[in-house]
Amino acid sequence: MIAQNNVWVYAQETRGGIAGVTLELLGEGRRLADRLSVKLTAVLCGEKVAGLTGCLFAAGADTVILVENPSLHYYNAACFGHCLEGLARRYHPQIFLFGATQQGKDLAAVTAARLNAGLTAHCTAFELDDGGRLRQMVPAFGGRCVFVSTGFPQMATVAPGVFQRPDLDWERRGEVVREQFTGDGNTAVKVLNFLPSPRAEKGLADAAVIVAAGAGVGGSEGYALVEELAALLNGVMGATRPAVDEGWALEEQMIGQSGCNVHPKLYIAVGVSGDQLHLSGVKDPDVFIAINKDRQANIFRHAHYGVIADFKLIIPRLIDLLKSRTHI
Amino acid sequence: MSLRIAVLLKSVPDPKLWHRVTIDPVTRTLRKEGIPRVISPLDRNALEAAASLKEKHGGEVTVICMGSSGAKENLREALALGADRAVFLSGGTFGGADSLATARALSAALQKLGIPDLIFCGAVSYYGSTGQVGPQVAQMLGINHFSSARKFVYDGNMLTVESVTDGGVLVARGRLPLLLTVLREANKPRGLRLSETVKARRKEILEWSPADLPVSGAQLGLEGSGTRMIDLLPPTPGKDAEIIEGEPEVVAREILRKISVWTCGTGG
Amino acid sequence: MDFRFNEEQEMLRKAAREFAEEVLAPRAEEIEENDEIPTEIFKEMAERDFFAVTVPEEYGGLGLGHVARMIILEEISRVSAAVAMMLQVFHLGIHPLITFGSEEQKQKYLPDLAAGKILATVAITEATGGSDPTGIQTTARPDGDGYILNGRKVFITGAKVADIAVILAKMNDDPGVFSAFIAEKGMQGYRSGRTEVKMGLKGSDTGDIILEDCRIPKENLLGNPGAGLKISLNAVGEVGRAGMTGCAMGLITACIEASVSFAGQRVLGGKPISKLQGIQWKLAEMFADLEASRLMGYRAAALKDAGQPCDAEFATSKYFSCEAAVRVAKLACDIHGAYGYMKEYPVQRYLRDAHLMIPSAGTSDIMKLVMARTVMKRYAV
Numbered sequence: 001m002i003a004q005n006n007v008w009v010y011a012q013e014t015r016g017g018i019a020g021v022t023l024e025l026l027g028e029g030r031r032l033a034d035r036l037s038v039k040l041t042a043v044l045c046g047e048k049v050a051g052l053t054g055c056l057f058a059a060g061a062d063t064v065i066l067v068e069n070p071s072l073h074y075y076n077a078a079c080f081g082h083c084l085e086g087l088a089r090r091y092h093p094q095i096f097l098f099g100a101t102q103q104g105k106d107l108a109a110v111t112a113a114r115l116n117a118g119l120t121a122h123c124t125a126f127e128l129d130d131g132g133r134l135r136q137m138v139p140a141f142g143g144r145c146v147f148v149s150t151g152f153p154q155m156a157t158v159a160p161g162v163f164q165r166p167d168l169d170w171e172r173r174g175e176v177v178r179e180q181f182t183g184d185g186n187t188a189v190k191v192l193n194f195l196p197s198p199r200a201e202k203g204l205a206d207a208a209v210i211v212a213a214g215a216g217v218g219g220s221e222g223y224a225l226v227e228e229l230a231a232l233l234n235g236v237m238g239a240t241r242p243a244v245d246e247g248w249a250l251e252e253q254m255i256g257q258s259g260c261n262v263h264p265k266l267y268i269a270v271g272v273s274g275d276q277l278h279l280s281g282v283k284d285p286d287v288f289i290a291i292n293k294d295r296q297a298n299i300f301r302h303a304h305y306g307v308i309a310d311f312k313l314i315i316p317r318l319i320d321l322l323k324s325r326t327h328i
Numbered sequence: 329m330s331l332r333i334a335v336l337l338k339s340v341p342d343p344k345l346w347h348r349v350t351i352d353p354v355t356r357t358l359r360k361e362g363i364p365r366v367i368s369p370l371d372r373n374a375l376e377a378a379a380s381l382k383e384k385h386g387g388e389v390t391v392i393c394m395g396s397s398g399a400k401e402n403l404r405e406a407l408a409l410g411a412d413r414a415v416f417l418s419g420g421t422f423g424g425a426d427s428l429a430t431a432r433a434l435s436a437a438l439q440k441l442g443i444p445d446l447i448f449c450g451a452v453s454y455y456g457s458t459g460q461v462g463p464q465v466a467q468m469l470g471i472n473h474f475s476s477a478r479k480f481v482y483d484g485n486m487l488t489v490e491s492v493t494d495g496g497v498l499v500a501r502g503r504l505p506l507l508l509t510v511l512r513e514a515n516k517p518r519g520l521r522l523s524e525t526v527k528a529r530r531k532e533i534l535e536w537s538p539a540d541l542p543v544s545g546a547q548l549g550l551e552g553s554g555t556r557m558i559d560l561l562p563p564t565p566g567k568d569a570e571i572i573e574g575e576p577e578v579v580a581r582e583i584l585r586k587i588s589v590w591t592c593g594t595g596g
Numbered sequence: 597m598d599f600r601f602n603e604e605q606e607m608l609r610k611a612a613r614e615f616a617e618e619v620l621a622p623r624a625e626e627i628e629e630n631d632e633i634p635t636e637i638f639k640e641m642a643e644r645d646f647f648a649v650t651v652p653e654e655y656g657g658l659g660l661g662h663v664a665r666m667i668i669l670e671e672i673s674r675v676s677a678a679v680a681m682m683l684q685v686f687h688l689g690i691h692p693l694i695t696f697g698s699e700e701q702k703q704k705y706l707p708d709l710a711a712g713k714i715l716a717t718v719a720i721t722e723a724t725g726g727s728d729p730t731g732i733q734t735t736a737r738p739d740g741d742g743y744i745l746n747g748r749k750v751f752i753t754g755a756k757v758a759d760i761a762v763i764l765a766k767m768n769d770d771p772g773v774f775s776a777f778i779a780e781k782g783m784q785g786y787r788s789g790r791t792e793v794k795m796g797l798k799g800s801d802t803g804d805i806i807l808e809d810c811r812i813p814k815e816n817l818l819g820n821p822g823a824g825l826k827i828s829l830n831a832v833g834e835v836g837r838a839g840m841t842g843c844a845m846g847l848i849t850a851c852i853e854a855s856v857s858f859a860g861q862r863v864l865g866g867k868p869i870s871k872l873q874g875i876q877w878k879l880a881e882m883f884a885d886l887e888a889s890r891l892m893g894y895r896a897a898a899l900k901d902a903g904q905p906c907d908a909e910f911a912t913s914k915y916f917s918c919e920a921a922v923r924v925a926k927l928a929c930d931i932h933g934a935y936g937y938m939k940e941y942p943v944q945r946y947l948r949d950a951h952l953m954i955p956s957a958g959t960s961d962i963m964k965l966v967m968a969r970t971v972m973k974r975y976a977v
Contacts, residue, residue, distance in 0.1 A: 077466075077467070077472075077475075102475065102476055102494045105459055105475075106463050109458075110463050110466075110467045113467040116554065117554050118426060118428055118553060118554020118556075119427065122457075140358075140560070141349045143561045143562045144561045145560055147555045147557050147558070149556075150553065189501070189503075190501050191500045192488070192499045192501055193498075193499040194496055194498055194499070195497040196496035197496045197497070209590050233587070241343075251512075265590070266587055266590050276563070287587060289583060289587070290569060294861060296861060300568060300569045300571070301568055304569060305569055305572055305583075305586060306571045307571070310940075313576040314576050314583070317577055317580035318584065321584050401606070404607060408607065519611070519618070519640075519643075519644060520607075520610060520611035520615075522608060522611055522644060522645035522648065522649065522660070525607040
């Protein structure tokens with residue numbers, strides 16, 4: 001029997017494992033649960049996913065609610081939403097967190113609608129006020145919005161990389177509660193195929209060196225120049241939304257609130273204006289260099305070092321120096 | 329087969345000018361005066377999807393938008409971009425809505441119009457982007473939906489859709505009625521044509537207030553929202569960047585010095 | 597007096613601006629570097645119905661009038677004066693057909709012109725006469741039931757790309773009589789000649805049209821025999837001058853935008869130069885020039901749309917706005933200092949582009965003659 005008013009984290013299964021963001025949320029969820037003196041529950045739905053519960057306990061869950069059913073093989077909003085709605089109505093979690101993955105965002109939205117609950121998207125931090133209510137922080141235009149939910153459960157989505165992955169304690173044990181799937185399979189939608197995208201050899205999320213191109217890069221030619229620099233530094237290319245919109249960069253390379261969150265050691269931003277939606281995705285680099293010909297650009301209030309110049313004057317020289325290794 | 333198609337549209341401050349938006353530290357509100365409003369970029373893709381489908385298979389496209397009075401001109405634009413008529417939800421108690429209350433208003437409007445065969449919206453808006461309204465509207469109407477669709481093919485009563493999901497693309501087939509949230513790569517939106525702007529003048533924009541909708545006022549706007557913004561914190565002043573001055577050659581060398589730790593083992 | 601644009605006009609402006617920013621702006625530098633406008637640009641303008649603005653609806657156009665046309669030219673010129681110049685001349689080539697064309701001529705050419713399937717221009721100027729068109733040497737000799745044309749037109753915008761040209765020629769048998777003819781690319785004896793290499797308006801195709809025993813069928817005589825001067829002056833006077841005004845307005849706006857941006861960023865003595873009175877005075881002068889140009893231009897266009905006399909008003913707006921364009925472009929360069937001379941910054945291009953606006957569609961000196969005639973008549977005691 002699960003207690004009421006726990007902190008819940010939706011556990012997403014991806015490619016046969018637990019999504020990284022779930023573990024990150026369990027770390028944060030653990031902190032919230034401890035502060036509220038309640039338990040932390042992970043909710044896992046799928047077809048054959050029982051083997052993944054150990055991971056969830058290792059990350060800090062006290063309980064795992066497990067729902068297994070063939071209808072839950074592929075993610076579909078109808079069945080998964082029905083599932084979560086039933087569980088939430090039964091156990092009344094006070095907080096329900098989802099990773100802002102494609103699946104997580106969709107499922108959180110659908111579940112919130114089913115529960116007539118509010119849902120705050122892309123939170124970057126949580127606080128508890130004196131009454132134990134969850135304060136949900138979302139970056140906006142250089143500052144931060146603070147949201148609260150008007151009812152329960154208090155639901156929020158969080159992008160991968162916002163919270164730190166907790167250390168996994170494989171000695172930890174917890175309680176698995178099996179629940180039955182009570183919905184009918186969704187017959188109006190039939191999955192025909194799943195086309196996996198190739199796993200990125202070196203993802204942005206783990207990169208130690210990132211060079212990001214923004215609108216100021218001006219075109220695919222300029223973008224190629226920045227790419228050359230990234231390659232010479234053994235770094236990964238990132239981009240801002242304008243660069244993606246213009247077609248020079250791919251959606252997967254976008255860094256920011258609705259893109260990737262990164263924790264590089266070295267971050268070089270080229271032609272990036274530095275609006276908050278982008279910067280919120282960059283977590284405390286050791287060295288942050290910005291190159292932008294606009295003196296007023298917001299990025300100069302956040303970078304460690306700034307160069308106010310046209311990147312076309314600086315980057316080629318940097319590339320030459322790197323190639324000839326005449327630097328100190 | 330004549331299709332009834334709806335497009336959910338959001339009017340947003342022009343994303344190209346967002347750097348002009350500031351937070352007033354005293355009133356703790358957003359300052360966005362003078363920034364023109366545009367159709368949220370991905371909603372252009374949604375509108376294009378709807379218009380192309382209608383032009384190919386016959387039918388009617390209705391655009392629905394909830395917003396302040398400034399959004400009306402964006403609706404007129406939508407009428408010049410393939411929509412046949414528009415429904416504008418504006419005024420009083422619609423205001424202050426979060427995505428839940430917005431979804432309720434839009435769903436109610438769709439109920440009043442009669443649930444269409446297909447509903448399109450952008451996967452995410454460019455202002456307060458949650459990406460939640462589409463799936464929530466589908467849920468409230470009790471219809472299936474596909475999020476982040478990059479491609480779809482219509483045949484008779486069914487749609488085959490490619491949706492971008494975690495780790496890859498899901499190919500699925502669904503029976504109408506359906507709601508799709510679309511990505512940028514779904515299509516190339518048409519540009520405004522003068523002949524269409526002229527025709528748009530004569531198309532209808534229905535204006536509905538909360539009282540016109542089959543939903544209780546308490547479910548809408550600020551009152552009906554499931555979340556509430558209780559504070560807007562202005563930016564915490566950080567430490568400004570140390571500017572590296574000098575001729576490009578000098579600057580490049582200085583940069584190299586700062587990143588020397590990561591340049592070992594690099595170079596041609 | 598309501599000086600505001602209405603909702604429909606604002607929508608037209610939005611459509612033109614969208615084209616200018618999304619299709620044209622990314623290619624403006626390429627056009628400047630290659631001194632060529634890609635045909636896709638004309639295609640995009642055609643798709644958006646920019647050629648149909650003044651063509652009557654019954655001939656496949658939109659019949660939106662000359663205020664609408666000016667809005668479109670203004671928006672395009674803000675991004676590329678060269679493209680705006682070409683579009684304005686295409687409209688100019690269409691105009692004589694609308695005003696003086698026979699029903700057959702209208703049916704034959706206007707629908708394709710409105711759709712941008714064919715492009716038109718007007719060929720009046722020659723080495724021996726521009727400001728004074730009566731100095732032209734191109735002759736038209738009756739031959740059978742048609743005419744044989746001989747001569748060379750110079751400084752014709754669209755000489756290479758135009759599919760049809762309205763040619764002014766003098767009748768061989770009576771030196772004082774002029775007629776207008778519609779010549780088509782592909783007619784024997786019609787060809788485009790050298791293309792000029794210009795200081796500015798790079799990309800706009802300016803060159804010669806050469807007629808060597810070019811046979812024009814009788815159905816291609818435009819208007820009545822002997823009406824050539826009237827037709828030419830009407831076209832250039834109203835549509836040409838209006839077009840140049842539209843081009844000038846857009847360019848002036850671009851100069852102001854570049855100057856405000858630069859002045860806000862250029863820091864001297866610890867503050868941006870926009871804080872200095874000297875700079876503010878220049879910006880004020882530029883603003884006054886823009887406001888005056890726009891008011892004069894749109895007012896003249898509104899008179900034309902209302903079917904009222906507008907010859908002097910267009911002469912005044914053309915004279916003022918084109919001189920202002922050069923004046924404002926120089927001020928913009930001054931604000932930029934030495935940076936204004938560098939190709940990296942757009943203002944040097946605006947200055948080079950602005951200069952050709954003065955002699956186009958009638959020089960400032962000619963405009964003043966037109967204005968003087970009106971002054972002396974209107975204010976006679």
